[in-house]
Amino acid sequence: MPPALLTTSLVNTIQIGSLYALMALGITLTFSVMKLPNFAHAEYVTVGAFAALIVSLAGEVNPLLIMLAAFIVGALVALISHVAVFKPLEGREVSFYTLILSSFAVGLILRYILFMIADYFNLFDTRIRIPLQIMLRESYLILTNIFFWVVPSSILLVIALTLLLNRTPLGREMRALANNPGLARVIGIPVERVKSYSWLLVGGLAGVAGALWGLQTAVSPLMGWAAIISVFAAAILGGLSSFAGTILGAYVVAFSENTIMLFLNFNFGLDLAYKPAIPFIIIIAVLLIRPQGFTELIRRAGDLQR
Amino acid sequence: MINIDIGATAVAILTLFGIYSLMAISLNLEYGVAGVPNFGQALFVSIGAYTAGVTYTRILPLLAGVESVHPCGPTMGQALQLRSEVMAAQPIAGFINLALTFLIAAVIAGAVGFAVSYVTLRLKEEWFLALVLLVGGETARIVVRGADDLICSHNGISGIAQPFYFLGDARSSSILFMLLALALALIAYFYSQRLLHSPFGRMLKGLRENEAVTRGLGKGISLARAQIMLIGSAIAAVGGVLFALNTGFVNTNDYVVTLTLDIWVMVVLGGIGNNRGALLGAALIALLDRFTQVGAIALNMSGSPIEFNYLRFIAFGLILLLMLRYRPGGLLPESPLTTNAHDVLRRASGSQPMSKRA
Numbered sequence: 001m002p003p004a005l006l007t008t009s010l011v012n013t014i015q016i017g018s019l020y021a022l023m024a025l026g027i028t029l030t031f032s033v034m035k036l037p038n039f040a041h042a043e044y045v046t047v048g049a050f051a052a053l054i055v056s057l058a059g060e061v062n063p064l065l066i067m068l069a070a071f072i073v074g075a076l077v078a079l080i081s082h083v084a085v086f087k088p089l090e091g092r093e094v095s096f097y098t099l100i101l102s103s104f105a106v107g108l109i110l111r112y113i114l115f116m117i118a119d120y121f122n123l124f125d126t127r128i129r130i131p132l133q134i135m136l137r138e139s140y141l142i143l144t145n146i147f148f149w150v151v152p153s154s155i156l157l158v159i160a161l162t163l164l165l166n167r168t169p170l171g172r173e174m175r176a177l178a179n180n181p182g183l184a185r186v187i188g189i190p191v192e193r194v195k196s197y198s199w200l201l202v203g204g205l206a207g208v209a210g211a212l213w214g215l216q217t218a219v220s221p222l223m224g225w226a227a228i229i230s231v232f233a234a235a236i237l238g239g240l241s242s243f244a245g246t247i248l249g250a251y252v253v254a255f256s257e258n259t260i261m262l263f264l265n266f267n268f269g270l271d272l273a274y275k276p277a278i279p280f281i282i283i284i285a286v287l288l289i290r291p292q293g294f295t296e297l298i299r300r301a302g303d304l305q306r
Numbered sequence: 307m308i309n310i311d312i313g314a315t316a317v318a319i320l321t322l323f324g325i326y327s328l329m330a331i332s333l334n335l336e337y338g339v340a341g342v343p344n345f346g347q348a349l350f351v352s353i354g355a356y357t358a359g360v361t362y363t364r365i366l367p368l369l370a371g372v373e374s375v376h377p378c379g380p381t382m383g384q385a386l387q388l389r390s391e392v393m394a395a396q397p398i399a400g401f402i403n404l405a406l407t408f409l410i411a412a413v414i415a416g417a418v419g420f421a422v423s424y425v426t427l428r429l430k431e432e433w434f435l436a437l438v439l440l441v442g443g444e445t446a447r448i449v450v451r452g453a454d455d456l457i458c459s460h461n462g463i464s465g466i467a468q469p470f471y472f473l474g475d476a477r478s479s480s481i482l483f484m485l486l487a488l489a490l491a492l493i494a495y496f497y498s499q500r501l502l503h504s505p506f507g508r509m510l511k512g513l514r515e516n517e518a519v520t521r522g523l524g525k526g527i528s529l530a531r532a533q534i535m536l537i538g539s540a541i542a543a544v545g546g547v548l549f550a551l552n553t554g555f556v557n558t559n560d561y562v563v564t565l566t567l568d569i570w571v572m573v574v575l576g577g578i579g580n581n582r583g584a585l586l587g588a589a590l591i592a593l594l595d596r597f598t599q600v601g602a603i604a605l606n607m608s609g610s611p612i613e614f615n616y617l618r619f620i621a622f623g624l625i626l627l628l629m630l631r632y633r634p635g636g637l638l639p640e641s642p643l644t645t646n647a648h649d650v651l652r653r654a655s656g657s658q659p660m661s662k663r664a
Contacts, residue, residue, distance in 0.1 A: 037433070088631055096433040097343045098630050101574065104567055105630075109623035112616040119613050229441060236437075273452045273459075280445040287434045288425065 001266045007141050009259040015147055015216065017254030018154035021247045022209040023227065024234035025161060026202040031240045032178035033198045037096075039103040040081060041206055041231070042224035043110035048074035048207025049128070049214040049223060050114055054121075056128045063149055066128065067211050074207020075200040081106050082199040107225070114221040128214040150212045157205060162243055164201075174198055178241075230257065233279035236286050239295035248294055253279055314477070317484050319596045321552055324487030326588035328545030330572040331494050331581060336538040338579035338640070339502060341514030342423065342531060343432075346439030347569045349446050350415045350539040352561035354546020356450060357411035359457040359556035361403055362466045366392055369399040378458035386465040393467035394474070404469045404547075411547050412540035419539025423532040440563065451558040462557030466550055487548050491585075494541050498581050501537070510534055511579070564619075571622050574629050577636030586638055594621070 023045055030038045051073035052066045085106055089099065118124050136143040165171035173194045176184040185191050206224075213223060230253050237249025256278050264270040286293055329351060336342045344350075363385060367374035370392040377385040393400050422439065429435055450456060457463050469486070470479040501507050512520040513527050521527050550556045572591045577583020598621075602614035629636065 037437075085627060085631075094630075094634070097337075097436060098634065100343075100345070100433070100436060101570060102627060102630055105623040105626040107623075108567070109620050109627075112619040112623075115616045116613065119616070229444070232437075271452055274448060277445050277448045277452075280441040280448075283441045284438055284445070287438055288428050291429070291431070291434065 001263055004141075005262060005266065006259070009262045011141065011143065011147065012258040013251065013255045015150050016258065017251035018151050018158075019209055019213055020227070020231055020234050020254055021158055021250035022154045022205055022212070023231040024238070024246045024250050025158060025243065026206050026209075027231060027235040028238055028240055028243065028246045029174075029198060029202050031235070033174050034082075034086070034195060035181075036086060036099050036103065037232075037240075039100065039228060040107035040110065041103075041202070042228035043107045043114070044074045044078050044203045044206035045210040045213065045224035045227070046114055046219075046221060047077045047110060048210030049219045050117065050123070050210075050221075051207065052211035052214055053123060053126060053128050053219045057126075063215075067153065067208050070207040070211035071204040072207075074210065075204035077110065078199045078203020078206070079196060081110075082196070087195075111221055111225060118221055124220065125218045127218050128211065146215050149215060153212060154209070157208060158247060161201070161205065165243065170194065170197055229276075229283070230254075230279040233282045233286075236283055237293045239291070239293035242293070242295040245294035253282060256282065314480070315596065315600075317480050319592050321480070321484040321487050322592040322595060323589050324484065324489075324491040325545050325548045325552060326569075326572060326592050327491035327585050328494050328541055328548065329569045330576065330584035330588040331491070331498050332538040332542035332545065333569050333573050334576075334579065334581060334584040335498055335501070335534055335541070338573060338577075338584070339507065339514065340510040340531060340534040342535060342538075343436040344439055344535075344538070345436040345563075345566055345570075346422075346443035347542060348561045348563065348565040349439070349443030350419060350542035351546035351549060351565065351569075352443075352447065352450075352558070353415040353418065353539075354411040354543035354548075355550035355556045355561065356457055357414065357543070358407050358466055358547045358550040359463040361407045361410065362389060363463060365406060366399060366403045369403055370396045371399075376455075377463060378455060378461065382458070382461070389465050390467055390471075393471045395472070397469075397472040400467075400469050400472065404551075407547050408544055411543040415543030415546075416536040416540040419535035420532050423535040424528070440566070443561075443566065444563065447558050447561055457556050457558070459558075462555055462559075464555035466554050466556065468551050468554075483551070487552075490544060490548065491588075494544075495581055495585060498541075502581065506530070506533075514579075567626075568622065571626050573636075575625060575636060577638035577640060578634075579640035580636065580638050583636045583638040583640070587636070594618070 023041065026044070027038065027041055030036050030041065048070035052070040055061055055066050055069040085102055086099070089102060133145045134142060135145055135148055163171075165174060173184070173189045174197075176187075176189055177191060177194055177198075181191070210224065213227075217223070231250075234249035234253045235246050237252060238244075238246030257275060261270075261272065261275050261278060265272055329347065332350070333344060333347055336344045363377035364374065367388065372388065372392060375381040375385045375388065422442070425435065425438060429438065451459050453459070468479055468483045470482040473479045473482075509520065509525050509530060512523070512525070513530060517527060549560075553560075568591065572587035573584055574587070575590060576585065576587025595618075598614060598618040602618075605614040633639075
């Protein structure tokens with residue numbers, strides 16, 4: 001594999017992996033705190049991307065403001081889906097499959113509402129508009145300002161979320177809820193309020209991830225849905241419970257999809273069309289062989305259920 | 307305005323109803339009766355469709371005794387023409403080929419379903435099976451699409467003629483095809499009803515309700531689960547063959563998660579665990595499907611800025627949410643399953659029977 005290809009793929013790994021981490025943490029958080037494998041998470045990402053796109057079309061807008069808009073819209077959509085769909089189901093003893101199906105249905109509805117909006121305002125194949133600058137040009141490597149927006153923002157947000165979870169009262173309450181919902185209620189944790197905050201947080205972070213994703217590729221109503229399996233693969237590598245495991249999982253998935261895929265393509269002629277199969281294979285392998293993922297390897301580093 | 311040919315529309319809806327019924331009955335047996343969350347239903351349907359794609363391009367020329375050309379690549383058009391000539395001139399070869407297609411599809415899908423069910427034994431949590439089936443279906447789709455020769459990767463295979471194509475008259479050909487689809491759906495319905503009321507069916511429901519108790523009663527649950535997956539998958543594959551014949555082409559893009567979700571909507575809408583519910587769900591979705599197609603054309607012609615096809619998916623999502631929340635049992639909920647002995651006992655003790663046979 002020529003070095004130019006290698007460095008480019010590693011840069012992609014870092015950029016995509018950071019975004020996967022941001023999205024996958026939301027999945028892990030929803031699964032731990034709300035006991036819900038939320039496939040509609042994909043659409044919170046897309047909703048955020050569209051919010052960011054629409055704000056960015058207004059003119060020269062500071063990227064921070066774009067991200068803020070994406071956070072707010074993503075958070076609100078997540079909260080609405082909780083109040084309208086998931087919360088009413090909680091009270092009844094519904095099976096896990098009812099929850100999965102409901103999350104699929106929420107995702108479907110949101111996705112096609114976005115299709116209608118994109119169709120109506122002619123927003124297909126547009127990119128979030130921020131001026132492009134080349135920050136670094138080495139012989140093998142060209143880094144634009146997009147890389148320096150995406151990577152530090154996602155890493156900072158991941159760190160902020162980890163701190164919130166480990167250092168603040170809200171984080172402590174969320175962890176308690178993840179660990180033992182019954183006990184959490186008994187000792188007087190305001191369960192509903194904590195859940196609402198968790199949904200706002202999850203949706204907001206997904207929205208920001210969407211905004212950052214929309215900086216690097218064109219915004220499309222299918223963008224979140226296209227990434228959701230990779231994101232789930234990352235969360236499953238984290239055992240659906242460990243924060244550090246999920247972050248590690250996100251980079252592992254991104255590395256497999258970019259660097260390993262290119263390596264196989266270059267050395268063994270494997271067609272790049274097989275790239276979408278990589279997260280599937282990771283999911284099946286992890287669930288069959290090691291359902292706990294990385295959790296036991298990094299038990300001490302920020303496990304939600306320690 | 308557009309003119310709608312009522313007769314042709316009715317035939318189209320009834321054909322779709324037959325095909326959807328097979329898919330819904332299959333999922334109802336697997337999830338409704340045995341509790342196996344098959345989120346990979348598109349995979350089993352697609353096995354049927356891919357088999358049709360392979361047999362109509364490889365076996366049909368053999369049966370007809372003509373020189374076959376490769377269906378993909380530069381000879382694509384030639385192969386297509388050859389297929390339609392054979393289907394028009396040699397109905398017997400066409401029928402034998404169709405029978406073989408059904409057989410091969412059912413055997414392959416049954417074997418895959420049987421094998422997949424053993425995966426359950428290795429999974430830590432039950433819902434992981436749903437995830438494994440979901441991503442397994444998508445993986446298979448990507449692999450089939452990547453294999454250039456099987457069904458011509460991205461291009462797919464078109465021009466798969468219906469078995470009664472040789473009649474030359476589109477109307478009678480489609481009516482006969484509708485009858486074939488309905489007949490197969492009817493066979494599947496009566497077969498699954500019998501299955502449901504057999505001791506095996508009652509054991510499956512026991513398995514769904516409480517695995518530990520069923521195991522405690524001395525029933526072999528992993529084999530039972532494997533058997534129902536075999537039966538359900540085979541039925542789904544038969545539906546897949548008809549699906550491909552109905553549209554006339556096979557393309558991997560048709561067998562995505564959305565198809566799986568459509569089949570789930572049918573079962574959830576009609577009634578989980580009730581075969582009649584599965585039929586009702588299939589009928590309603592077939593109607594809705596056709597209605598949205600007609601509606602989309604009408605709306606586009608009237609120059610409306612809203613794309614009607616998007617509304618179809620939103621409607622499906624809303625149906626699913628409303629049913630799960632307000633009528634989780636479906637429109638025709640499952641009634642308690644009683645044996646004859648149970649009814650006799652009730653009558654003897656003077657009270658009304660709990661229910662008629664569902």
